Amino acid sequence: MAKKTASRILLSAPAFILLAVVIVTIAAPLISPYDPDAQSLADRLQGPNLVHLLGTDALGRDTLSRVLHGGQFSLSVALITTLFSLLVGTILGLLSALRGGWLDEIFLRVNDLLLALPEIVIALLIIAVMGPGFFTMVLSVGVVAWTPTARLVRSMAAQVLSTHHVEASKHVGASRWFILRHHVLPFVAGPVLAQAALRFGLLLVLLGSLSYLGIGVQPPQSDWGSMLAEAQPHAIRSPWGLIAPGAAIFLVSFCVTLLGNRITHVLGGDDVLDSEPKAEIHG
Amino acid sequence: MAKELEFIDLSVSSGQKLLLSKARGTLRSGELVAVVGRSGSGKTLLTKAIMGLLPEQLQAEGQVLLDGQRLDQLGDKAMDQVRGRRISMLFQQPKRVMNQRMTIRAHLLEAMGAHGWGKARQHEHQVLALLEEVGLFPAAQIAGKRPDQLSGGMAQRAMLAIALAADPEFILADEPTSSLDSILKAEVLQLLRRKQQERGVGVLFITHDIASIQHIADRVVVVSDGQIVDQCPTAQIFSKDRHAKTRELVDAALPALREPRTRSSGCLLEAVEASKNYTRRARGQAALKPTSLCLHGGQVLGVVGRSGSGKSTFARLLAGLEQPTTGHIITKHNGDVATRVQVIAQEPYSSFDPRLAIRTSMSAAVHRLPVEQARERMTQAMTQVGLPEELLERRPGQCSGGQLQRLAIARALLTNPQVLICDESTSALDSVAQRHILDLLLELRDRMGLSLVVISHDMDVIRYASDDVAVFYEGELVEHRPLNDFLAHAEHQHSKDLVAALDITAAATAAS
Numbered sequence: 001m002a003k004k005t006a007s008r009i010l011l012s013a014p015a016f017i018l019l020a021v022v023i024v025t026i027a028a029p030l031i032s033p034y035d036p037d038a039q040s041l042a043d044r045l046q047g048p049n050l051v052h053l054l055g056t057d058a059l060g061r062d063t064l065s066r067v068l069h070g071g072q073f074s075l076s077v078a079l080i081t082t083l084f085s086l087l088v089g090t091i092l093g094l095l096s097a098l099r100g101g102w103l104d105e106i107f108l109r110v111n112d113l114l115l116a117l118p119e120i121v122i123a124l125l126i127i128a129v130m131g132p133g134f135f136t137m138v139l140s141v142g143v144v145a146w147t148p149t150a151r152l153v154r155s156m157a158a159q160v161l162s163t164h165h166v167e168a169s170k171h172v173g174a175s176r177w178f179i180l181r182h183h184v185l186p187f188v189a190g191p192v193l194a195q196a197a198l199r200f201g202l203l204l205v206l207l208g209s210l211s212y213l214g215i216g217v218q219p220p221q222s223d224w225g226s227m228l229a230e231a232q233p234h235a236i237r238s239p240w241g242l243i244a245p246g247a248a249i250f251l252v253s254f255c256v257t258l259l260g261n262r263i264t265h266v267l268g269g270d271d272v273l274d275s276e277p278k279a280e281i282h283g
Numbered sequence: 284m285a286k287e288l289e290f291i292d293l294s295v296s297s298g299q300k301l302l303l304s305k306a307r308g309t310l311r312s313g314e315l316v317a318v319v320g321r322s323g324s325g326k327t328l329l330t331k332a333i334m335g336l337l338p339e340q341l342q343a344e345g346q347v348l349l350d351g352q353r354l355d356q357l358g359d360k361a362m363d364q365v366r367g368r369r370i371s372m373l374f375q376q377p378k379r380v381m382n383q384r385m386t387i388r389a390h391l392l393e394a395m396g397a398h399g400w401g402k403a404r405q406h407e408h409q410v411l412a413l414l415e416e417v418g419l420f421p422a423a424q425i426a427g428k429r430p431d432q433l434s435g436g437m438a439q440r441a442m443l444a445i446a447l448a449a450d451p452e453f454i455l456a457d458e459p460t461s462s463l464d465s466i467l468k469a470e471v472l473q474l475l476r477r478k479q480q481e482r483g484v485g486v487l488f489i490t491h492d493i494a495s496i497q498h499i500a501d502r503v504v505v506v507s508d509g510q511i512v513d514q515c516p517t518a519q520i521f522s523k524d525r526h527a528k529t530r531e532l533v534d535a536a537l538p539a540l541r542e543p544r545t546r547s548s549g550c551l552l553e554a555v556e557a558s559k560n561y562t563r564r565a566r567g568q569a570a571l572k573p574t575s576l577c578l579h580g581g582q583v584l585g586v587v588g589r590s591g592s593g594k595s596t597f598a599r600l601l602a603g604l605e606q607p608t609t610g611h612i613i614t615k616h617n618g619d620v621a622t623r624v625q626v627i628a629q630e631p632y633s634s635f636d637p638r639l640a641i642r643t644s645m646s647a648a649v650h651r652l653p654v655e656q657a658r659e660r661m662t663q664a665m666t667q668v669g670l671p672e673e674l675l676e677r678r679p680g681q682c683s684g685g686q687l688q689r690l691a692i693a694r695a696l697l698t699n700p701q702v703l704i705c706d707e708s709t710s711a712l713d714s715v716a717q718r719h720i721l722d723l724l725l726e727l728r729d730r731m732g733l734s735l736v737v738i739s740h741d742m743d744v745i746r747y748a749s750d751d752v753a754v755f756y757e758g759e760l761v762e763h764r765p766l767n768d769f770l771a772h773a774e775h776q777h778s779k780d781l782v783a784a785l786d787i788t789a790a791a792t793a794a795s
Contacts, residue, residue: 021705164633165644171604171626172698174647182647187640 093153197260201253240246320506556610585749685716
């Protein structure tokens with residue numbers, strides 16, 4: 001059953017495209033035609049041609065090589081932050097639902113506070129204090145990113161904990177761990193994974209915006225957001241510098257969103273239909 | 284001239300599967316015909332097929348004739364002139380089919396076809412007359428209420444008023460009394476019968492419970508597995524040589540004569556002045572006023588009362604699911620060992636996790652034991668409730684209501700309980716499945732010495748299973764006696780009403 005579900009999610013077009021993007025990004029040093037940082041002012045601001053497949057930027061660097069390398073930073077920060085928020089959000093959400101009382105109250109107020117502040121403002125603040133860098137990026141985005149997951153987990157767990165079947169299990173002596181493992185986690189897992197996929201796409205865009213504002217990655221390192229920022233002044237003369245990294249961000253977040261929808265569909269929709277009561281056949 | 288509603292070779296199928304096959308019958312005005320069958324037998328499909336209200340994935344075949352006119356060939360628009368006007372319907376859950384945002388008056392006006400401004404005043408006297416006709420007083424006040432402000436019995440009366448509003452020739456009633464308690468059920472049945480005779484309406488009454496219609500129906504039609512297997516005048520239904528399926532339904536309606544059973548003298552579970560108040564305000568209405576009661580080993584205690592009478596609150600206190608506000612529940616009568624109490628809930632489909640195999644849900648009771656031992660215990664419990672072990676691998680959606688209720692009992696048995704509290708455990712089942720579950724519980728009592736607390740709004744269940752009866756009324760224990768004593772000498776007015784509601788049934792059975 002679980003195997004079939006997994007294959008229905010993973011054997012899909014968006015999953016294959018994402019896999020391809022990840023492989024290409026990891027293998028960037030091997031397959032990119034040029035050194036992403038090698039400048040050649042003579043060849044600056046070229047359009048696509050046979051020598052430079054996606055053209056060159058204002059310093060004459062090869063755009064294709066820079067897009068391939070740029071993915072490393074964007075994708076890894078987004079992935080780490082997503083996993084971090086998945087873990088922290090699930091644990092805090094479960095704790096809040098299981099314990100209730102003052103813990104739940106504190107959790108909700110902190111959550112409200114973080115949800116009320118725009119993510120980018122918090123990220124700006126943290127980066128201003130700690131200075132830019134890989135770790136700061138993860139921290140600045142991760143500090144807020146767990147809240148939607150935690151909220152979702154909390155409300156779903158509270159919902160399942162109040163059902164008759166959980167009460168029945170409790171009453172025949174099920175331990176907390178039994179209830180968590182068999183009743184709560186399977187119920188929560190689908191929507192949380194689907195949400196994580198959607199969040200990954202949003203985080204990718206957020207990280208791009210930070211780099212675009214110049215407070216994300218610092219030169220000579222680059223990512224898709226900083227490439228957009230660098231290409232902007234020359235947009236009229238050479239739009240390819242904008243199109244290539246923009247398309248990369250779009251492709252990844254689009255596929256991830258599709259994947260998220262697919263998870264919702266496979267885990268949510270059909271499962272519920274399977275468990276509809278059938279007509280009574282015999283007593 | 285008598286009107287006729289006739290269906291000829293009416294079949295309903297879902298793809299390849301035949302759900303109702305070649306049903307054939309006639310309903311004349313002025314007669315009440317009961318269609319009796321177990322859940323899933325196709326009796327509700329019959330009414331839907333007649334009304335042209337089948338879900339899209341089902342296909343109907345055959346003819347439906349209203350005074351010679353083919354209803355099955357009419358379009359939706361033409362059917363609107365039939366539905367609610369010439370043929371109206373009654374449902375099991377009146378509140379669910381009514382619009383929560385409309386007052387009873389608005390429902391009645393709609394049914395009369397009195398739309399538009401100014402019409403309301405013209406028809407006001409008709410509205411009030413209808414409400415009074417179905418026994419809803421004061422009519423002016425009731426007319427202004429919304430469905431959820433009415434009790435179950437009142438809502439069913441209002442539904443009948445709505446059904447009568449357009450002065451129909453026929454009424455199709457689908458289990459209209461199944462969710463009502465014994466007293467209300469008897470009242471609504473008698474009201475329906477009276478109105479039907481006064482107005483000369485033809486009524487098709489769908490039910491799983493022969494007991495409820497035996498003194499109001501003119502004819503009985505028995506449906507089983509999508510086929511009409513038997514039909515006869517009501518009086519002949521109890522004769523011995525009827526169809527096997529008819530016998531099964533009749534047997535489920537008969538009261539049992541049982542020897543008084545032995546019980547231990549000591550208390551197993553005792554409530555001492557236990558009360559429950561859900562609101563914090565001292566003046567708030569108590570859900571349960573101070574109640575004292577003792578449950579003996581091997582005793583079957585029947586607890587009866589309307590919804591909101593405090594019987595379920597009392598059960599939750601006994602089961603230890605909630606703590607009493609004052610007083611206490613004594614569970615330790617044998618030294619330091621607490622009496623083990625288990626609960627069997629009402630809704631079979633909600634007491635198991637729909638995502639999990641039954642085996643996983645059941646293992647909640649034994650997951651602390653070694654795997655081998657746990658497996659053995661489960662096998663043993665399944666044998667005790669008479670179910671094959673394969674059922675453990677299914678999910679709840681693949682089991683019938685009766686099977687799930689047995690599984691719930693098996694799960695409870697895994698904990699070696701001494702007391703089983705059955706809170707309306709049979710009210711979601713049809714009468715045959717209901718009887719099977721009660722028999723199983725009584726058998727377990729005899730074999731394992733279990734004590735049972737059987738909570739029900741249905742006096743037939745209480746009479747069938749109990750040694751002693753406790754009656755709750757408005758949060759108070761008003762009567763507590765041995766069954767036979769209760770049937771003969773009930774003192775409280777509510778108890779008398781309960782016994783009276785039974786008496787009609789008993790008298791009719793004895794006569795046949």
